[in-house]
Amino acid sequence: MDYHIGIMAGLLIIIGVLISGCASTEKAQPPESIPGPSIIDLEDIAATNSGIVLTDAIGREVTVPRNITHILCSGPGCMRYLSYLRETEKAVAADQVERDTVSPAPLPYLVANPQIRTLPAAGKVTDAIEPSRVTGLNSRPDLIILMGDNPQISADELQRRTGIPVIVLQDGDLSYRRNAMNYSLRIMGLVLGKTERAEEVIRFFDKVTENLQARTSTISDFQQKKSYLGGYSTPNPEGLFSTTSIYMPLRLIPAHNMAEEYGNQNSLSGAFSIPKEALIRMAPDAIFLDMTTWSLKESAVADIEKSESINGLPAVRQDEVYGLLPTALYGEDHESDLINAYVIGKALYPEKFTDVDPKVMADYIYAFLYGEPIFEELNKNYGGMALSRIPLFT
Incomplete structure:
Protein backbone atom coordinates (compact mmCIF):
# COMPACT_ATOMS: atom_id res chain seq x y z
CA MET A 1 0.00 0.00 0.00
CA ASP A 2 1.22 3.44 -0.79
CA TYR A 3 2.71 5.03 2.36
CA HIS A 4 0.46 8.11 2.33
CA ILE A 5 -2.71 6.06 1.67
CA GLY A 6 -1.70 3.83 4.56
CA ILE A 7 -1.17 6.87 6.78
CA MET A 8 -4.63 8.27 5.99
CA ALA A 9 -6.33 4.91 6.63
CA GLY A 10 -4.44 4.54 9.89
CA LEU A 11 -5.30 8.07 10.97
CA LEU A 12 -9.00 7.44 10.50
CA ILE A 13 -8.77 4.40 12.77
CA ILE A 14 -6.74 6.25 15.40
CA ILE A 15 -8.99 9.32 15.36
CA GLY A 16 -11.98 7.04 16.01
CA VAL A 17 -10.14 5.30 18.84
CA LEU A 18 -9.10 8.57 20.46
CA ILE A 19 -12.61 9.97 20.28
CA SER A 20 -14.31 6.85 21.60
CA GLY A 21 -11.62 5.70 24.06
CA CYS A 22 -11.08 2.00 24.71
CA ALA A 23 -14.29 0.07 25.19
CA SER A 24 -12.49 -2.84 26.82
CA THR A 25 -11.07 -0.80 29.69
CA GLU A 26 -12.42 1.63 32.22
CA LYS A 27 -12.17 5.09 30.71
CA ALA A 28 -9.84 7.43 32.57
CA GLN A 29 -11.59 10.53 33.81
CA PRO A 30 -10.34 13.93 32.66
CA PRO A 31 -9.07 16.35 35.29
CA GLU A 32 -11.69 18.53 36.93
CA SER A 33 -10.07 21.60 35.42
CA ILE A 34 -7.11 22.40 33.24
CA PRO A 35 -4.50 24.36 35.22
CA GLY A 36 -3.60 27.88 34.17
CA PRO A 37 -5.80 30.89 33.38
CA SER A 38 -9.24 29.96 32.04
CA VAL A 208 -4.10 11.48 23.89
CA THR A 209 -2.89 11.01 27.48
CA GLU A 210 -6.42 9.94 28.50
CA ASN A 211 -6.39 7.38 25.69
CA LEU A 212 -3.12 5.95 27.02
CA GLN A 213 -4.57 5.83 30.52
CA ALA A 214 -7.78 4.16 29.34
CA ARG A 215 -5.83 1.42 27.57
CA THR A 216 -3.69 0.60 30.61
CA SER A 217 -5.87 1.49 33.60
CA THR A 218 -6.54 -2.15 34.52
CA ILE A 219 -2.84 -3.09 34.72
CA SER A 220 -2.06 -3.60 38.42
CA ASP A 221 1.32 -3.05 40.04
CA PHE A 222 2.23 -6.73 40.07
CA GLN A 223 1.33 -7.01 36.35
CA GLN A 224 3.63 -4.19 35.31
CA LYS A 225 6.50 -5.23 33.05
CA LYS A 226 10.13 -4.31 33.63
CA SER A 227 11.67 -1.86 31.17
CA TYR A 228 15.06 -0.30 30.64
CA LEU A 229 15.87 2.83 28.63
CA GLY A 230 19.41 2.96 27.22
CA GLY A 231 21.35 5.47 25.13
CA TYR A 232 19.59 8.33 26.92
CA SER A 233 20.67 11.68 25.55
CA THR A 234 20.39 15.23 26.95
CA PRO A 235 21.43 16.13 24.27
CA ASN A 236 24.75 14.37 23.54
CA PRO A 237 24.36 10.76 22.34
CA GLU A 238 25.44 8.10 24.81
CA GLY A 239 25.86 4.33 24.90
CA LEU A 240 23.71 1.55 26.28
CA PHE A 241 24.43 2.23 29.96
CA SER A 242 23.31 5.88 29.89
CA THR A 243 19.80 6.03 31.33
CA THR A 244 17.44 8.12 33.46
CA SER A 245 15.16 7.52 36.42
CA ILE A 246 12.78 10.26 35.25
CA TYR A 247 11.49 9.34 31.79
CA MET A 248 8.16 10.82 30.81
CA PRO A 249 6.91 8.00 28.52
CA LEU A 250 7.34 5.62 31.46
CA ARG A 251 5.18 7.96 33.53
CA LEU A 252 2.44 7.76 30.90
CA ILE A 253 2.52 3.94 30.73
CA PRO A 254 2.37 1.70 33.83
CA ALA A 255 5.74 -0.04 33.69
CA HIS A 256 8.68 -0.43 36.03
CA ASN A 257 11.52 1.86 34.97
CA MET A 258 14.35 -0.27 36.32
CA ALA A 259 16.72 2.71 36.42
CA GLU A 260 14.70 4.19 39.30
CA GLU A 261 16.63 1.96 41.68
CA TYR A 262 19.89 3.63 40.69
CA GLY A 263 19.02 7.23 39.83
CA ASN A 264 18.47 10.37 41.82
CA GLN A 265 14.72 10.74 42.09
CA ASN A 266 15.05 14.43 42.85
CA SER A 267 17.01 15.23 39.70
CA LEU A 268 15.13 16.63 36.72
CA SER A 269 18.23 16.68 34.54
CA GLY A 270 18.06 12.93 34.30
CA ALA A 271 21.05 11.31 32.61
CA PHE A 272 23.45 9.02 34.50
CA SER A 273 25.33 5.80 33.80
CA ILE A 274 24.92 2.38 35.38
CA PRO A 275 27.41 -0.53 35.47
CA LYS A 276 26.92 -3.35 32.97
CA GLU A 277 26.35 -5.70 35.89
CA ALA A 278 23.40 -3.61 37.04
CA LEU A 279 21.64 -3.99 33.70
CA ILE A 280 22.24 -7.74 33.78
CA ARG A 281 20.69 -7.94 37.26
CA MET A 282 17.69 -5.89 36.09
CA ALA A 283 16.75 -8.51 33.47
CA PRO A 284 14.20 -6.19 31.84
CA ASP A 285 11.32 -7.57 29.80
CA ALA A 286 12.17 -5.07 27.05
CA ILE A 287 14.99 -2.66 26.27
CA PHE A 288 14.29 0.70 24.68
CA LEU A 289 16.98 2.81 23.06
CA ASP A 290 17.03 6.58 22.53
CA MET A 291 17.99 6.66 18.87
CA THR A 292 20.28 9.67 19.15
CA THR A 293 22.76 6.94 20.05
CA TRP A 294 22.64 5.89 16.37
CA SER A 295 25.06 8.70 15.47
CA LEU A 296 27.77 7.25 17.73
CA LYS A 297 30.48 5.00 16.35
CA GLU A 298 30.11 2.91 19.50
CA SER A 299 26.33 3.15 19.84
CA ALA A 300 23.99 1.47 22.30
CA VAL A 301 23.20 -1.01 19.53
CA ALA A 302 26.91 -1.88 19.23
CA ASP A 303 27.15 -2.17 23.03
CA ILE A 304 24.48 -4.88 22.94
CA GLU A 305 25.97 -6.75 20.01
CA LYS A 306 29.54 -6.90 21.33
CA SER A 307 28.75 -8.08 24.88
CA GLU A 308 28.08 -11.78 25.41
CA SER A 309 26.61 -11.14 28.85
CA ILE A 310 24.17 -8.56 27.46
CA ASN A 311 23.36 -10.94 24.59
CA GLY A 312 22.14 -13.37 27.20
CA LEU A 313 19.44 -11.06 28.55
CA PRO A 314 15.90 -12.37 27.90
CA ALA A 315 14.91 -9.09 26.19
CA VAL A 316 17.76 -9.48 23.69
CA ARG A 317 17.19 -13.21 23.11
CA GLN A 318 13.48 -12.61 22.55
CA ASP A 319 14.06 -9.68 20.17
CA GLU A 320 12.46 -7.16 22.53
CA VAL A 321 14.75 -4.22 21.76
CA TYR A 322 13.12 -1.09 20.33
CA GLY A 323 14.19 2.32 19.04
CA LEU A 324 12.60 5.44 20.51
CA LEU A 325 12.57 9.07 19.50
CA PRO A 326 14.77 11.38 21.58
CA THR A 327 12.76 13.35 24.11
CA ALA A 328 15.22 15.86 25.57
CA LEU A 329 17.42 17.27 22.80
CA TYR A 330 16.32 20.85 23.55
CA GLY A 331 13.62 20.97 26.16
CA GLU A 332 11.12 18.17 26.69
CA ASP A 333 9.45 17.11 23.42
CA HIS A 334 5.87 16.42 24.50
CA GLU A 335 4.98 14.87 21.14
CA SER A 336 7.91 12.45 21.35
CA ASP A 337 6.92 11.51 24.90
CA LEU A 338 3.44 10.56 23.68
CA ILE A 339 4.66 8.67 20.62
CA ASN A 340 7.24 6.73 22.65
CA ALA A 341 4.58 5.85 25.21
CA TYR A 342 2.58 4.09 22.48
CA VAL A 343 5.69 2.18 21.37
CA ILE A 344 6.42 1.09 24.94
CA GLY A 345 2.78 0.20 25.57
CA LYS A 346 2.55 -1.91 22.42
CA ALA A 347 5.83 -3.68 23.22
CA LEU A 348 4.98 -4.48 26.84
CA TYR A 349 1.20 -4.94 26.59
CA PRO A 350 0.45 -5.83 22.95
CA GLU A 351 -3.11 -6.93 23.76
CA LYS A 352 -3.91 -3.36 24.85
CA PHE A 353 -2.59 -1.79 21.65
CA THR A 354 -3.61 -4.21 18.91
CA ASP A 355 -5.16 -1.41 16.83
CA VAL A 356 -2.16 0.95 17.10
CA ASP A 357 0.64 1.38 14.58
CA PRO A 358 3.11 3.69 16.39
CA LYS A 359 4.37 5.19 13.12
CA VAL A 360 0.84 6.07 12.07
CA MET A 361 0.19 7.45 15.54
CA ALA A 362 3.33 9.56 15.22
CA ASP A 363 2.09 11.18 12.03
CA TYR A 364 -1.36 11.70 13.53
CA ILE A 365 0.26 13.66 16.36
CA TYR A 366 2.66 15.54 14.06
CA ALA A 367 -0.16 16.44 11.67
CA PHE A 368 -2.17 17.99 14.48
CA LEU A 369 0.70 19.90 16.04
CA TYR A 370 2.63 20.95 12.94
CA GLY A 371 0.17 20.59 10.07
CA GLU A 372 1.92 17.72 8.29
CA PRO A 373 3.12 14.12 8.79
CA ILE A 374 6.91 14.26 9.22
CA PHE A 375 7.82 10.90 10.74
CA GLU A 376 9.50 9.41 7.66
CA GLU A 377 11.65 12.52 7.23
CA LEU A 378 12.58 12.52 10.92
CA ASN A 379 13.33 8.79 10.94
CA LYS A 380 16.06 9.24 8.32
CA ASN A 381 18.22 10.55 11.17
CA TYR A 382 17.94 7.20 12.97
CA GLY A 383 18.66 4.70 10.22
CA GLY A 384 14.92 4.08 9.85
CA MET A 385 14.85 2.30 13.22
CA ALA A 386 12.81 4.68 15.39
CA LEU A 387 9.54 3.21 16.69
CA SER A 388 10.59 -0.27 15.51
CA ARG A 389 12.21 -3.43 16.75
CA ILE A 390 15.94 -2.99 16.23
CA PRO A 391 17.52 -5.71 14.10
CA LEU A 392 20.53 -6.95 16.05
CA PHE A 393 23.52 -8.96 14.82
CA THR A 394 22.89 -8.11 11.15
Whole structure:
Protein backbone atom coordinates (compact mmCIF):
# COMPACT_ATOMS: atom_id res chain seq x y z
CA MET A 1 0.00 0.00 0.00
CA ASP A 2 1.22 3.44 -0.79
CA TYR A 3 2.71 5.03 2.36
CA HIS A 4 0.46 8.11 2.33
CA ILE A 5 -2.71 6.06 1.67
CA GLY A 6 -1.70 3.83 4.56
CA ILE A 7 -1.17 6.87 6.78
CA MET A 8 -4.63 8.27 5.99
CA ALA A 9 -6.33 4.91 6.63
CA GLY A 10 -4.44 4.54 9.89
CA LEU A 11 -5.30 8.07 10.97
CA LEU A 12 -9.00 7.44 10.50
CA ILE A 13 -8.77 4.40 12.77
CA ILE A 14 -6.74 6.25 15.40
CA ILE A 15 -8.99 9.32 15.36
CA GLY A 16 -11.98 7.04 16.01
CA VAL A 17 -10.14 5.30 18.84
CA LEU A 18 -9.10 8.57 20.46
CA ILE A 19 -12.61 9.97 20.28
CA SER A 20 -14.31 6.85 21.60
CA GLY A 21 -11.62 5.70 24.06
CA CYS A 22 -11.08 2.00 24.71
CA ALA A 23 -14.29 0.07 25.19
CA SER A 24 -12.49 -2.84 26.82
CA THR A 25 -11.07 -0.80 29.69
CA GLU A 26 -12.42 1.63 32.22
CA LYS A 27 -12.17 5.09 30.71
CA ALA A 28 -9.84 7.43 32.57
CA GLN A 29 -11.59 10.53 33.81
CA PRO A 30 -10.34 13.93 32.66
CA PRO A 31 -9.07 16.35 35.29
CA GLU A 32 -11.69 18.53 36.93
CA SER A 33 -10.07 21.60 35.42
CA ILE A 34 -7.11 22.40 33.24
CA PRO A 35 -4.50 24.36 35.22
CA GLY A 36 -3.60 27.88 34.17
CA PRO A 37 -5.80 30.89 33.38
CA SER A 38 -9.24 29.96 32.04
CA ILE A 39 -10.71 31.25 28.79
CA ILE A 40 -12.81 33.71 30.81
CA ASP A 41 -9.71 34.91 32.68
CA LEU A 42 -7.93 35.48 29.38
CA GLU A 43 -10.86 37.41 27.94
CA ASP A 44 -10.94 39.60 31.06
CA ILE A 45 -7.21 40.28 30.77
CA ALA A 46 -7.52 41.08 27.08
CA ALA A 47 -10.32 43.58 27.69
CA THR A 48 -8.58 45.62 30.39
CA ASN A 49 -6.70 48.33 28.47
CA SER A 50 -4.56 49.11 25.45
CA GLY A 51 -1.91 46.68 26.67
CA ILE A 52 -2.21 43.20 28.11
CA VAL A 53 -1.06 43.01 31.74
CA LEU A 54 -0.05 39.53 32.76
CA THR A 55 2.03 37.69 35.33
CA ASP A 56 4.80 35.50 33.98
CA ALA A 57 6.09 32.19 35.37
CA ILE A 58 8.45 33.83 37.88
CA GLY A 59 5.85 36.27 39.22
CA ARG A 60 6.82 39.38 37.22
CA GLU A 61 3.96 41.63 36.11
CA VAL A 62 4.53 42.66 32.50
CA THR A 63 2.53 44.86 30.14
CA VAL A 64 2.54 43.35 26.67
CA PRO A 65 1.43 45.29 23.56
CA ARG A 66 -1.46 44.09 21.43
CA ASN A 67 -1.26 42.96 17.81
CA ILE A 68 2.25 41.50 18.04
CA THR A 69 3.82 40.92 14.63
CA HIS A 70 7.43 40.14 15.60
CA ILE A 71 8.58 37.99 18.49
CA LEU A 72 11.88 36.76 19.88
CA CYS A 73 11.28 33.30 21.39
CA SER A 74 14.33 31.82 23.11
CA GLY A 75 15.25 28.94 25.36
CA PRO A 76 14.56 25.18 25.41
CA GLY A 77 10.99 24.60 24.29
CA CYS A 78 10.07 28.17 23.36
CA MET A 79 10.19 27.78 19.58
CA ARG A 80 8.48 24.40 19.90
CA TYR A 81 5.54 26.01 21.68
CA LEU A 82 5.50 28.72 19.02
CA SER A 83 5.33 25.93 16.43
CA TYR A 84 2.42 24.27 18.24
CA LEU A 85 0.54 27.57 17.89
CA ARG A 86 1.50 27.81 14.16
CA GLU A 87 3.12 31.22 14.68
CA THR A 88 6.74 30.64 13.64
CA GLU A 89 6.46 33.24 10.87
CA LYS A 90 6.53 35.90 13.60
CA ALA A 91 9.91 34.72 14.93
CA VAL A 92 12.78 37.17 14.26
CA ALA A 93 15.67 35.08 15.68
CA ALA A 94 16.55 31.57 16.76
CA ASP A 95 18.84 29.94 19.29
CA GLN A 96 22.18 28.59 18.14
CA VAL A 97 21.14 24.92 18.39
CA GLU A 98 18.19 25.69 16.13
CA ARG A 99 20.40 27.44 13.56
CA ASP A 100 23.08 24.73 13.38
CA THR A 101 23.11 23.40 9.81
CA VAL A 102 26.39 21.44 10.18
CA SER A 103 25.15 19.07 12.90
CA PRO A 104 21.45 19.90 13.00
CA ALA A 105 19.46 18.57 15.93
CA PRO A 106 16.61 16.44 14.52
CA LEU A 107 13.95 18.33 16.44
CA PRO A 108 10.43 17.71 15.08
CA TYR A 109 9.50 21.39 14.96
CA LEU A 110 12.62 22.14 12.91
CA VAL A 111 11.82 19.33 10.48
CA ALA A 112 8.33 20.82 10.07
CA ASN A 113 9.63 24.42 9.95
CA PRO A 114 13.09 24.33 8.32
CA GLN A 115 13.00 28.09 7.74
CA ILE A 116 13.76 28.55 11.45
CA ARG A 117 17.36 27.56 10.73
CA THR A 118 17.78 30.60 8.48
CA LEU A 119 16.87 33.10 11.21
CA PRO A 120 19.61 35.28 12.74
CA ALA A 121 20.92 34.63 16.24
CA ALA A 122 20.16 36.80 19.26
CA GLY A 123 23.34 35.69 21.03
CA LYS A 124 26.69 34.01 20.51
CA VAL A 125 25.94 30.85 22.47
CA THR A 126 22.85 28.79 23.22
CA ASP A 127 20.42 30.42 25.64
CA ALA A 128 22.46 33.64 25.94
CA ILE A 129 20.62 36.65 24.56
CA GLU A 130 22.66 39.80 24.07
CA PRO A 131 20.78 43.13 24.21
CA SER A 132 22.93 44.68 21.47
CA ARG A 133 22.10 41.83 19.11
CA VAL A 134 18.40 42.09 19.90
CA THR A 135 18.25 45.81 19.17
CA GLY A 136 20.33 45.28 16.03
CA LEU A 137 17.94 42.75 14.46
CA ASN A 138 16.47 43.83 11.11
CA SER A 139 12.98 43.19 12.47
CA ARG A 140 12.67 44.58 15.98
CA PRO A 141 10.62 42.24 18.17
CA ASP A 142 7.49 43.54 19.89
CA LEU A 143 7.97 40.97 22.65
CA ILE A 144 10.69 38.69 24.02
CA ILE A 145 9.71 35.33 25.52
CA LEU A 146 12.34 33.44 27.52
CA MET A 147 11.69 29.78 28.25
CA GLY A 148 13.47 28.72 31.39
CA ASP A 149 16.38 30.49 33.07
CA ASN A 150 18.90 32.65 31.22
CA PRO A 151 22.12 32.58 33.24
CA GLN A 152 23.67 35.45 31.28
CA ILE A 153 21.14 38.21 31.93
CA SER A 154 17.97 38.65 33.98
CA ALA A 155 14.62 39.30 32.35
CA ASP A 156 14.40 42.72 34.03
CA GLU A 157 17.86 43.70 32.83
CA LEU A 158 17.13 42.50 29.29
CA GLN A 159 13.89 44.48 29.27
CA ARG A 160 15.61 47.61 30.59
CA ARG A 161 18.46 47.48 28.07
CA THR A 162 16.31 46.73 25.01
CA GLY A 163 13.14 48.63 25.83
CA ILE A 164 11.18 45.53 24.81
CA PRO A 165 8.75 43.71 27.14
CA VAL A 166 10.15 40.39 28.37
CA ILE A 167 8.10 37.53 29.80
CA VAL A 168 9.53 34.34 31.31
CA LEU A 169 7.73 31.02 30.89
CA GLN A 170 8.57 27.42 31.76
CA ASP A 171 8.76 24.35 29.54
CA GLY A 172 6.48 21.95 31.38
CA ASP A 173 5.67 18.31 30.75
CA LEU A 174 2.73 15.92 30.46
CA SER A 175 2.77 14.79 34.09
CA TYR A 176 4.01 16.52 37.24
CA ARG A 177 4.71 19.84 35.45
CA ARG A 178 1.49 19.90 33.43
CA ASN A 179 0.49 23.20 35.04
CA ALA A 180 3.60 24.90 33.65
CA MET A 181 2.95 23.52 30.17
CA ASN A 182 -0.66 24.67 30.10
CA TYR A 183 0.17 28.07 31.56
CA SER A 184 2.89 28.69 28.97
CA LEU A 185 0.62 27.66 26.09
CA ARG A 186 -2.19 29.87 27.34
CA ILE A 187 -0.01 32.92 27.91
CA MET A 188 1.63 32.56 24.50
CA GLY A 189 -1.78 32.06 22.93
CA LEU A 190 -3.06 35.21 24.63
CA VAL A 191 -0.25 37.53 23.57
CA LEU A 192 -0.21 36.18 20.00
CA GLY A 193 -3.96 36.23 19.49
CA LYS A 194 -4.05 32.43 19.34
CA THR A 195 -6.10 31.64 22.44
CA GLU A 196 -8.36 29.18 20.62
CA ARG A 197 -5.39 27.29 19.16
CA ALA A 198 -3.73 27.12 22.59
CA GLU A 199 -6.89 25.54 24.01
CA GLU A 200 -6.98 23.07 21.11
CA VAL A 201 -3.41 21.99 21.85
CA ILE A 202 -4.13 21.57 25.57
CA ARG A 203 -7.25 19.52 24.83
CA PHE A 204 -5.33 17.42 22.31
CA PHE A 205 -2.65 16.52 24.84
CA ASP A 206 -5.40 15.70 27.35
CA LYS A 207 -7.19 13.49 24.82
CA VAL A 208 -4.10 11.48 23.89
CA THR A 209 -2.89 11.01 27.48
CA GLU A 210 -6.42 9.94 28.50
CA ASN A 211 -6.39 7.38 25.69
CA LEU A 212 -3.12 5.95 27.02
CA GLN A 213 -4.57 5.83 30.52
CA ALA A 214 -7.78 4.16 29.34
CA ARG A 215 -5.83 1.42 27.57
CA THR A 216 -3.69 0.60 30.61
CA SER A 217 -5.87 1.49 33.60
CA THR A 218 -6.54 -2.15 34.52
CA ILE A 219 -2.84 -3.09 34.72
CA SER A 220 -2.06 -3.60 38.42
CA ASP A 221 1.32 -3.05 40.04
CA PHE A 222 2.23 -6.73 40.07
CA GLN A 223 1.33 -7.01 36.35
CA GLN A 224 3.63 -4.19 35.31
CA LYS A 225 6.50 -5.23 33.05
CA LYS A 226 10.13 -4.31 33.63
CA SER A 227 11.67 -1.86 31.17
CA TYR A 228 15.06 -0.30 30.64
CA LEU A 229 15.87 2.83 28.63
CA GLY A 230 19.41 2.96 27.22
CA GLY A 231 21.35 5.47 25.13
CA TYR A 232 19.59 8.33 26.92
CA SER A 233 20.67 11.68 25.55
CA THR A 234 20.39 15.23 26.95
CA PRO A 235 21.43 16.13 24.27
CA ASN A 236 24.75 14.37 23.54
CA PRO A 237 24.36 10.76 22.34
CA GLU A 238 25.44 8.10 24.81
CA GLY A 239 25.86 4.33 24.90
CA LEU A 240 23.71 1.55 26.28
CA PHE A 241 24.43 2.23 29.96
CA SER A 242 23.31 5.88 29.89
CA THR A 243 19.80 6.03 31.33
CA THR A 244 17.44 8.12 33.46
CA SER A 245 15.16 7.52 36.42
CA ILE A 246 12.78 10.26 35.25
CA TYR A 247 11.49 9.34 31.79
CA MET A 248 8.16 10.82 30.81
CA PRO A 249 6.91 8.00 28.52
CA LEU A 250 7.34 5.62 31.46
CA ARG A 251 5.18 7.96 33.53
CA LEU A 252 2.44 7.76 30.90
CA ILE A 253 2.52 3.94 30.73
CA PRO A 254 2.37 1.70 33.83
CA ALA A 255 5.74 -0.04 33.69
CA HIS A 256 8.68 -0.43 36.03
CA ASN A 257 11.52 1.86 34.97
CA MET A 258 14.35 -0.27 36.32
CA ALA A 259 16.72 2.71 36.42
CA GLU A 260 14.70 4.19 39.30
CA GLU A 261 16.63 1.96 41.68
CA TYR A 262 19.89 3.63 40.69
CA GLY A 263 19.02 7.23 39.83
CA ASN A 264 18.47 10.37 41.82
CA GLN A 265 14.72 10.74 42.09
CA ASN A 266 15.05 14.43 42.85
CA SER A 267 17.01 15.23 39.70
CA LEU A 268 15.13 16.63 36.72
CA SER A 269 18.23 16.68 34.54
CA GLY A 270 18.06 12.93 34.30
CA ALA A 271 21.05 11.31 32.61
CA PHE A 272 23.45 9.02 34.50
CA SER A 273 25.33 5.80 33.80
CA ILE A 274 24.92 2.38 35.38
CA PRO A 275 27.41 -0.53 35.47
CA LYS A 276 26.92 -3.35 32.97
CA GLU A 277 26.35 -5.70 35.89
CA ALA A 278 23.40 -3.61 37.04
CA LEU A 279 21.64 -3.99 33.70
CA ILE A 280 22.24 -7.74 33.78
CA ARG A 281 20.69 -7.94 37.26
CA MET A 282 17.69 -5.89 36.09
CA ALA A 283 16.75 -8.51 33.47
CA PRO A 284 14.20 -6.19 31.84
CA ASP A 285 11.32 -7.57 29.80
CA ALA A 286 12.17 -5.07 27.05
CA ILE A 287 14.99 -2.66 26.27
CA PHE A 288 14.29 0.70 24.68
CA LEU A 289 16.98 2.81 23.06
CA ASP A 290 17.03 6.58 22.53
CA MET A 291 17.99 6.66 18.87
CA THR A 292 20.28 9.67 19.15
CA THR A 293 22.76 6.94 20.05
CA TRP A 294 22.64 5.89 16.37
CA SER A 295 25.06 8.70 15.47
CA LEU A 296 27.77 7.25 17.73
CA LYS A 297 30.48 5.00 16.35
CA GLU A 298 30.11 2.91 19.50
CA SER A 299 26.33 3.15 19.84
CA ALA A 300 23.99 1.47 22.30
CA VAL A 301 23.20 -1.01 19.53
CA ALA A 302 26.91 -1.88 19.23
CA ASP A 303 27.15 -2.17 23.03
CA ILE A 304 24.48 -4.88 22.94
CA GLU A 305 25.97 -6.75 20.01
CA LYS A 306 29.54 -6.90 21.33
CA SER A 307 28.75 -8.08 24.88
CA GLU A 308 28.08 -11.78 25.41
CA SER A 309 26.61 -11.14 28.85
CA ILE A 310 24.17 -8.56 27.46
CA ASN A 311 23.36 -10.94 24.59
CA GLY A 312 22.14 -13.37 27.20
CA LEU A 313 19.44 -11.06 28.55
CA PRO A 314 15.90 -12.37 27.90
CA ALA A 315 14.91 -9.09 26.19
CA VAL A 316 17.76 -9.48 23.69
CA ARG A 317 17.19 -13.21 23.11
CA GLN A 318 13.48 -12.61 22.55
CA ASP A 319 14.06 -9.68 20.17
CA GLU A 320 12.46 -7.16 22.53
CA VAL A 321 14.75 -4.22 21.76
CA TYR A 322 13.12 -1.09 20.33
CA GLY A 323 14.19 2.32 19.04
CA LEU A 324 12.60 5.44 20.51
CA LEU A 325 12.57 9.07 19.50
CA PRO A 326 14.77 11.38 21.58
CA THR A 327 12.76 13.35 24.11
CA ALA A 328 15.22 15.86 25.57
CA LEU A 329 17.42 17.27 22.80
CA TYR A 330 16.32 20.85 23.55
CA GLY A 331 13.62 20.97 26.16
CA GLU A 332 11.12 18.17 26.69
CA ASP A 333 9.45 17.11 23.42
CA HIS A 334 5.87 16.42 24.50
CA GLU A 335 4.98 14.87 21.14
CA SER A 336 7.91 12.45 21.35
CA ASP A 337 6.92 11.51 24.90
CA LEU A 338 3.44 10.56 23.68
CA ILE A 339 4.66 8.67 20.62
CA ASN A 340 7.24 6.73 22.65
CA ALA A 341 4.58 5.85 25.21
CA TYR A 342 2.58 4.09 22.48
CA VAL A 343 5.69 2.18 21.37
CA ILE A 344 6.42 1.09 24.94
CA GLY A 345 2.78 0.20 25.57
CA LYS A 346 2.55 -1.91 22.42
CA ALA A 347 5.83 -3.68 23.22
CA LEU A 348 4.98 -4.48 26.84
CA TYR A 349 1.20 -4.94 26.59
CA PRO A 350 0.45 -5.83 22.95
CA GLU A 351 -3.11 -6.93 23.76
CA LYS A 352 -3.91 -3.36 24.85
CA PHE A 353 -2.59 -1.79 21.65
CA THR A 354 -3.61 -4.21 18.91
CA ASP A 355 -5.16 -1.41 16.83
CA VAL A 356 -2.16 0.95 17.10
CA ASP A 357 0.64 1.38 14.58
CA PRO A 358 3.11 3.69 16.39
CA LYS A 359 4.37 5.19 13.12
CA VAL A 360 0.84 6.07 12.07
CA MET A 361 0.19 7.45 15.54
CA ALA A 362 3.33 9.56 15.22
CA ASP A 363 2.09 11.18 12.03
CA TYR A 364 -1.36 11.70 13.53
CA ILE A 365 0.26 13.66 16.36
CA TYR A 366 2.66 15.54 14.06
CA ALA A 367 -0.16 16.44 11.67
CA PHE A 368 -2.17 17.99 14.48
CA LEU A 369 0.70 19.90 16.04
CA TYR A 370 2.63 20.95 12.94
CA GLY A 371 0.17 20.59 10.07
CA GLU A 372 1.92 17.72 8.29
CA PRO A 373 3.12 14.12 8.79
CA ILE A 374 6.91 14.26 9.22
CA PHE A 375 7.82 10.90 10.74
CA GLU A 376 9.50 9.41 7.66
CA GLU A 377 11.65 12.52 7.23
CA LEU A 378 12.58 12.52 10.92
CA ASN A 379 13.33 8.79 10.94
CA LYS A 380 16.06 9.24 8.32
CA ASN A 381 18.22 10.55 11.17
CA TYR A 382 17.94 7.20 12.97
CA GLY A 383 18.66 4.70 10.22
CA GLY A 384 14.92 4.08 9.85
CA MET A 385 14.85 2.30 13.22
CA ALA A 386 12.81 4.68 15.39
CA LEU A 387 9.54 3.21 16.69
CA SER A 388 10.59 -0.27 15.51
CA ARG A 389 12.21 -3.43 16.75
CA ILE A 390 15.94 -2.99 16.23
CA PRO A 391 17.52 -5.71 14.10
CA LEU A 392 20.53 -6.95 16.05
CA PHE A 393 23.52 -8.96 14.82
CA THR A 394 22.89 -8.11 11.15
